[in-house]
Amino acid sequence: xxxxxxxxxxxxxxxxxxxxxxxxxxxxxxxxxxRVHDGLVRGAAHDGYRTFEGIPYAAPPVGSxxxxxxxxxxxWPGVRDATRPASACPQQAGEVPGGSTDEDCLHLDVTTxxxxxxxxxxxxxxxxxxxxxxxxxxxxxxxxxxxxxxDVVVVTVDYRLGALxxxxxxxxxxxxxxxxxxQQAALRWVRTEIGTFGGDTHNVTLAGESAGGYSVCAQxxxxxxxxxxxxxxxxxxxxxxxxxxxFAPSSVPLSTARATGADLAAKVGCxxxxxxxxxxxxxxxxxLLAAQEPDQQPAYATPLLPxxxxxxxxxxxxxxxxxxxxxxxxxxxxxxxxxxxxxNPVTPDTWPDVVAAFFPSPGQAEAIxxxxxxxxxxxxxxxxxxIGDANFACPTARTDALLSAQVPTWRYEFADQHxxxxxxxxxxxxxxxxxxxxxxxxxxxxxxxRDLTEAQHRLADTMIDYWTRFARTADPNSSSSPRWSRxxxxxxxxxxxxxxxxxxxxxxxxxxxxxx
Numbered sequence: 145x146x147x148x149x150x151x152x153x154x155x156x157x158x159x160x161x162x163x164x165x166x167x168x169x170x171x172x173x174x175x176x177x178x179r180v181h182d183g184l185v186r187g188a189a190h191d192g193y194r195t196f197e198g199i200p201y202a203a204p205p206v207g208s209x210x211x212x213x214x215x216x217x218x219x220w221p222g223v224r225d226a227t228r229p230a231s232a233c234p235q236q237a238g239e240v241p242g243g244s245t246d247e248d249c250l251h252l253d254v255t256t257x258x259x260x261x262x263x264x265x266x267x268x269x270x271x272x273x274x275x276x277x278x279x280x281x282x283x284x285x286x287x288x289x290x291x292x293x294x295d296v297v298v299v300t301v302d303y304r305l306g307a308l309x310x311x312x313x314x315x316x317x318x319x320x321x322x323x324x325x326x327q328q329a330a331l332r333w334v335r336t337e338i339g340t341f342g343g344d345t346h347n348v349t350l351a352g353e354s355a356g357g358y359s360v361c362a363q364x365x366x367x368x369x370x371x372x373x374x375x376x377x378x379x380x381x382x383x384x385x386x387x388x389x390x391f392a393p394s395s396v397p398l399s400t401a402r403a404t405g406a407d408l409a410a411k412v413g414c415x416x417x418x419x420x421x422x423x424x425x426x427x428x429x430x431x432l433l434a435a436q437e438p439d440q441q442p443a444y445a446t447p448l449l450p451x452x453x454x455x456x457x458x459x460x461x462x463x464x465x466x467x468x469x470x471x472x473x474x475x476x477x478x479x480x481x482x483x484x485x486x487x488n489p490v491t492p493d494t495w496p497d498v499v500a501a502f503f504p505s506p507g508q509a510e511a512i513x514x515x516x517x518x519x520x521x522x523x524x525x526x527x528x529x530x531i532g533d534a535n536f537a538c539p540t541a542r543t544d545a546l547l548s549a550q551v552p553t554w555r556y557e558f559a560d561q562h563x564x565x566x567x568x569x570x571x572x573x574x575x576x577x578x579x580x581x582x583x584x585x586x587x588x589x590x591x592x593x594r595d596l597t598e599a600q601h602r603l604a605d606t607m608i609d610y611w612t613r614f615a616r617t618a619d620p621n622s623s624s625s626p627r628w629s630r631x632x633x634x635x636x637x638x639x640x641x642x643x644x645x646x647x648x649x650x651x652x653x654x655x656x657x658x659x660x
Contacts, residue, residue, distance in 0.1 A: 174188065174189040174190075175187070175188060175189065175227070176188070176189045176194050177223060178196070178340050178341060179340065180199070180337045180340055181219075181336065181337060182200070182217050182218070182219040182220060183219050183220040183221070183222070183223075183224055184222070184223040184224065185199055185223070185224045185226040186223045186224065186225055186226055186227065187226045187227060187254075188226075188227045190288065192257065192258050192288075192292045193255060193256060193257050193258060193288050193291050193292050194255070194256050194258070194341075195226075195227075195253065195254070195255050195256075195288070196226040196253065196254040196256075196341065197226050197227065197228055197229050197230065197251075197253045197254075197283065198225075198226055198228065198229055198230030198251045198253065198283075199224075199226055199251055199252055199253070199254065200217040200250060200251055201214075201217060201250055201251065201252050201301075201329055201330045201333035202214035202215060202216065202217055202250040202326065202329045202330075202333075203215040203216060203217050203218060203250070204247060204248035204249075204250065205247055205248075205249075205250060205304060205308075205322075206247045206248060207425070208425065210247065210308065210424075210425050211308070211311055211313075211316050211319060211322060211421070211424070211425070212316075212317075212318070212322075213317065213318045213322070213325050214250060214322075214325055214326050214329040217250075229253065229281075229283035230248075230249065230251040230283070230302070231244055231246035231248065231249050231251075232244040232246075232249060232280075232281035232283070232302060233246075233247075233249035233250075233281070233302050233303065233304050233305045233308070233309070234246065234247060234249070234305065234306065234308055234429045234432075234433060235275075235278060235279045235280070235305055235306060235433065236278070236279065236433055238275075238279045239275060239279050239280055239281060239284055240279070240281055240284075243433070245428075245429040245430055245433075247308065247429065249302050249304070250302065250303070250304070250326055250329070250330075251282075251302050252282060252299050252300060252301045252302065252330055252333070253282055253283055253299070253300045254297065254298070254299050254338070254341050254343075255286075255287040255288055255290075255291040255297070255298045255299075255300075256291060256297045256298075256341045256342050256343070257291045257292050257295055257296070257297070257342075258292075259342075260295075260297060260341065260342025260343070261342045262339055262340065262342065264342065265339060265342055265343060265344040265345075266295055266296050266297050266342055266343060266344060267296045267297070267343075267344055267347045267348075267349065267612070267615040267616045268296065268297045268298075268299060268334060268338050268343040268344060268345075268347060268348045268349065268615075269287075269290070269296055269297070269298050269299070269348075269349045269351055269377075269611075269612070269615050270299045270301060270330065270331060270334055270348060270349070270350050270351065270373065271285055271287065271298060271299065271300045271301065271351050271352060271356070272301055272303070272327060272350070272351070272352030272355075272356035272357075272359045272360065273285065273300070273301075273302075273352070273353070273355075273356050274352065274353045274354025274355045274356045274357070274380075274381070274580065275305070275354070275355055275356075276354070276355050276393065276439070276440065277305055277306070277309065277310060277323060277355045277393065277440035277441065277442070278305050278306045278436075278438070278440050279305065280305070280355070280356075281302055282300030282301050282302045283300065283302075284589060284590055284591075285300050285583075285587040285589065286587055286588035286589070286590075286591050287300060287587055288588070289586075289587070289588065289604075289608060290586060290587065290608050290611070290612060293605060293608050293609070293612070294608050294609065294611065294612025294613075294615070294616075295612070296612045296615055296616070297338060297341055297342055297343035297344075299330070299334055299338065299343075301326075301327060301330045303323045303324075303326035303327050303330070304322050304323045304326050305323060305440070306432075306433060306436045306440055307405075307408055307432050307433075307435075307436040307437075307440070308322070308429075308432065309322050309323030309326070309440070310322065310323055310401065310440050310441065310442055310443065311401075311405045311408065311424075312398060312401035312402045312404070312405045312443050313402060313405045313406075313409075313420065313421060313424075314402060315420070315421050316421060318446070318447065318448065319401075319402075319405070319443070319446075320398055320401040320402075320442060320443025320446050320449075321442050321443060321446050321448040321449055323359075323442065324359060324362055324363070324366065324442055324448055324449065325368075325448055327359055327363065328363070328366070328368055328369055328372060328448075331348070331350065331363075331369070331372035331373060332372065334348055335348070335371075335372060346374070347374055347615070347616070348372070348373045348374050348375075349373065349374065349375040349376065349377060349614070349615040350363060350372075350373040350375070350376050350377070351376070351377035351378075351379070351611075352377070352378070352379065352381060353379035353380055353381065353580065353582075353583060354379070354380050354381050354393065354579065354580065355381065355393045356379075356381065357377075357378040357379045357380055357381020357382075357393075357469075358378075358381035358382075358383070358385060358392075358393035358394070358453075359381070360376050360377065360378050360381065361378060361381060361382070361383035361453045361457070361543075362395070362442055362449055362453050363376075363463075364376060364383070364453070364457070364462040364463045364465070364467075365383075365449070365451060365453045365456035365457065365461060365462045365463075366448050366449055367450065368447070368448050369463065370463065373463075373465070374465055374618075375465050375466050375467070375468075375614065375615060375618055376463075376465055376466070376467045376468070376469075377467070377468045377469070377611065377614070377615075378467065378468070378469040378470075378543070379469070379470065379471075379582065379583075380392075380470075380471045380472060380475060380536055380540075380579055380580070380582075381393055382469075382471070382536060382539035382540040382542070382543045383453050383454060383457045383539075383543045383546075383547075384454040384457065384458070384539045384542045384543050384546070384660075385454065385535070385539055386454060386660070387441065389534050389535040389539070390439065390502075390535075391476065391479055391531055391535040391536075392535035392536055392539065393441065394441055394454075395441050395442045395443065395444045395449065395452050395453060395454075396441045396442075396443055396444070397443065397444060397445055397452075398443045398444065398445040398446055399445075400443075401441070401443035402443075404437060407437075408424075408432075408435055408436060408437075409423070409424060411435040412424070412427045412431055412432065412435050413427075414427065457543065457546050457547065458546055460546075460549070460550055462547070462550075464550060464551050465551060466551055466552045466553070466554075466614070466618040466619075467547050467551060467552070467553045467554075468553070468554045468555075468556070468610075468611070468614045468620060469540060469543060469544060469547075469553065469554075469555055469556075470540060470555050470556035470557055470558065470633075470634075471532075471536045471537050471540045471557060471558070472532075472536075472557070472558045472559075472577040472578060472579060472580075472581055472582055473557055473558065473559040473561070473576060473577040473635075474525075474528055474529075474532060474561075474575060474576035474577045474578050475528075475531065475532035475535065475536035475537060475578065475579045476527070476528040476529060476530065476531025476532030476533075476535065476536070476578075476579070477524070477525065477528035477531075477532070477571075477573075477575040477576055477578045478528075478566070478567070478575055478578035478579050478580075479528070479531050479579070480524050480525075480527040480528035480531055481524060481528070481571040481572055481573065481575060483527070484523075484524055484527070484572050485571075485572060489523070490518060490523030490524060490526070490527045491518065491520070491523055492518050492519065492520065492523075494523075495513060495518040495523065495526075495527075496509060496510070496513050498527065499512045499513055499530070502530075508659060511655075511659075512530060515652070515655050516529060516530050524572055524573035525573055528575075528578075529652075533649070533652045533653070533656060534656055536579070537557075537649060537652075537653070538649070538652065538653035538656040538657065540555070541555075541649070541650075541653050542653070542657065548630070552618065552619075552630060553630060554614065554619075554620055554628055554630055554634070555632075555633045555634070556610075556628075556633065556634045556635075556636055557633050557634070557635050557636065557644050558577050558581065558582040558585075558636045558637075559577055559635045559636060559637040559644070560577050560581070560585075560600065560603065560636070560637050560638055561574075561576045561577060561637070562597075562600075562638075563575075563576070563577050563578075563581040563582075563584070563600075564581075564584055564594075564595050564596065564600075566578070566580060566581065566584075582607070582636075584596070584604075585600070585603060585604035585607050585608075586604070586607060586608060586611065597638070599638035599639050600638050602638065602639070603636060603637065603638045603639075603641070606625055606626075606636075606641060607636060609622070609624070609625055610625065610628065625641075626641040626642065629643065632644075633646055
């Protein structure tokens, strides 16, 4: 039952991603060309900004480079077209319409405001997309509003996903963390090349949401990421996640990842091969995608990730850079709604069994039912609160407490109860501000204009101001926005940006902290 409900949650995540999809904007006729180390790239000039899409930051991970650490990209002759997105990394259909099977996917997109150049360099935000380490694409995030309003250079990154990014095998150096290694390769490219686009190579903020946010946590604790970024933004990807809370991203021991890799090899007919790795490298991408687990996690006890990020953060072993982090007010509601719509009603009678499916330890379900009682009509929101508190809100609060003991942190809660829905149709109960709902306020998702009210537009502008000022100065505050204190949680809602009351959350988090 646990795996069934988790899979339903993954399906819902894919549906959410599908809502972001849309036809890419038609490339304008005006072109702009810059030179990077590997050759010339021709991007597109827009009204107030320029874009350069599909720039390789590493060699295609194909053939013998499948499941190898990223290698440098090869120079290209002539001028490379960078006016349209490159292929997303292999994944099932979802955020990427029709999915992708193209392993030549280690590319990034650059959005830079007019006026940025080698003589006038702007802060840089490197964005890592979410999607459970199985789906997503950097090109889904149109960053022109952030770039122009915040006067920053934004880089969105594609990295290997699923089994192609996180397979572990004893014969594969670096296995279990190839996707994280790709992110580091992109950061090294940024340090070397972003000055050409008007970015400040000495002021790089690494940011991400969900799996992308957790990736930021992993990079904070990875020795190999030392010196690659100067600030961090973590959205709905708390560093203290663990596999027992399946809706939030987490890491697994290398031994667990290798067991999962052995299962995959057996499923695709390579388990008994003389050379398992060579056999796996011959397997077609669609077959790998069909055979991989719906849940993917990076592996720790590896050279790139020596410790579980949760343990490393708890021990104080992380990069000491300023951090902006937070979550949405109703993180779990989207999953709860999807599970209920899949014929799993939550009523006072069914609630104990639903909880037991997620928390099978003896006595735990009973305690949760007492802490979060369900009445006749509130089953959906209560279920959403359990998912949200256990997987996101309370781990985020703990992450903040651990980080803030050593570095400056700013914590937010996105709380627009009328955030634009990310799914079509009518949910079984109002979703409020579910997982990923803040992204519409920072990006044009799928290249489509944002459908916001006037008040929501003001909130979006304020959020971009906070995010980009943090990237510029390591402090999101200015005289033009409501004050954000380091010692409070800032609630972000239309026409109401103020410290939030957290007494109820503190009570619930005290409950969850005894059950880590």
